Amino acid sequence: MEKKEPELIDYLRIIWKRKWIIGIGTIVLMAAALVFSFLVKPVYEIDAIIQPGNFFVQDQQGKFDQVVVESPQQIADKARRKSYDAMIAAKLGKDEGVLPEIKAENIKNTLLTRLWVKSSDTELGKGVLRAIIDMVREDIDLKIEVEIKNLDASIKNNEILKQRSIEEIEILGKKLKITAQRKKDIQIEMESLKGKIAELEREQLSVLKKEDRTEIESMAMLLYSNEVQQSLQYYEVLDEKLSREKLQEENITSAVKEELSKINQFDNTIKNLEERKGRIDRTKVIKNPSVGSEPVFPRTGLNVLVAFIAGMIIFTLVAFLMEYIKKSEPERI
Numbered sequence: 001m002e003k004k005e006p007e008l009i010d011y012l013r014i015i016w017k018r019k020w021i022i023g024i025g026t027i028v029l030m031a032a033a034l035v036f037s038f039l040v041k042p043v044y045e046i047d048a049i050i051q052p053g054n055f056f057v058q059d060q061q062g063k064f065d066q067v068v069v070e071s072p073q074q075i076a077d078k079a080r081r082k083s084y085d086a087m088i089a090a091k092l093g094k095d096e097g098v099l100p101e102i103k104a105e106n107i108k109n110t111l112l113t114r115l116w117v118k119s120s121d122t123e124l125g126k127g128v129l130r131a132i133i134d135m136v137r138e139d140i141d142l143k144i145e146v147e148i149k150n151l152d153a154s155i156k157n158n159e160i161l162k163q164r165s166i167e168e169i170e171i172l173g174k175k176l177k178i179t180a181q182r183k184k185d186i187q188i189e190m191e192s193l194k195g196k197i198a199e200l201e202r203e204q205l206s207v208l209k210k211e212d213r214t215e216i217e218s219m220a221m222l223l224y225s226n227e228v229q230q231s232l233q234y235y236e237v238l239d240e241k242l243s244r245e246k247l248q249e250e251n252i253t254s255a256v257k258e259e260l261s262k263i264n265q266f267d268n269t270i271k272n273l274e275e276r277k278g279r280i281d282r283t284k285v286i287k288n289p290s291v292g293s294e295p296v297f298p299r300t301g302l303n304v305l306v307a308f309i310a311g312m313i314i315f316t317l318v319a320f321l322m323e324y325i326k327k328s329e330p331e332r333i
Helices: 008-017 019-039 072-080 085-092 122-209 215-278 300-332
Strands: 044-051 054-058 064-068 103-106 113-119 284-291
Touching (some): 008 019, 008 300, 019 300, 044 122, 072 103, 072 113, 085 122, 113 122, 122 215, 122 284
Antiparallel strands (some): 044 113, 044 284, 054 064, 103 113
């Protein structure tokens, strides 16, 4: 007699027939998963977020570009490569083998690094994260201190140069006063000489007007002429000295303007350096090491759900196997 192919209803009948085996077996498996979840020590995720220190550099257009001392990705890579593990173990007084694995990532589109560990010992996990944060901060802030010292040195150097320019302006100011006094003295002497020349020319002219001059008057006229000539020559000398003093005054005034321009440049440089210094950010802890509210292992709900699904599958197969064995027994007899 040809065997009839089993239909879906046949499978359902078997499942219904063996429902107690499937149900009780699944419940036992779920209970075992539940007991396992309560007996196993829970593992929690402890995480922290840091922002590495950064400073600003001014470009040729005067804009400030942010520069990180060490990129968040570099920090994450070093943590994943266990670069800090030996130092953390030494700091905590633990064996390196008992430390939880440190994981890290650069939070996308930010300058933040997230660090985390999974451990059943939450205090140890926090200690590990605090230790690595301290090490990262110390490493980066040491480089920032160098940048701050360089900026302070530049500020001090510009302040010294500015003070020199101020002192130079004071010296030039004194020179300018001396030059102005010399000009004034020369101009007074020139005015006096002009008056003297004019007087001599008047006396010379009065003698020339006389038709019957005495020998003494003729000699006097000659002396007047010589004295006028000498006075004119001396006037030219004074005029040349005055020109030199004016040129000296112009040079000093130009030097003062140049020093004032330097002072303005020094002030701008100092202002920019102080602004750069003020924009420096040291490494910040955005989120202190904290424990998640729920354990990452075991997950009781997930374990029970998996046990339920596995129990249904396993004991359904057991039910079919039992039915198959039962049907096969008469045939063997």
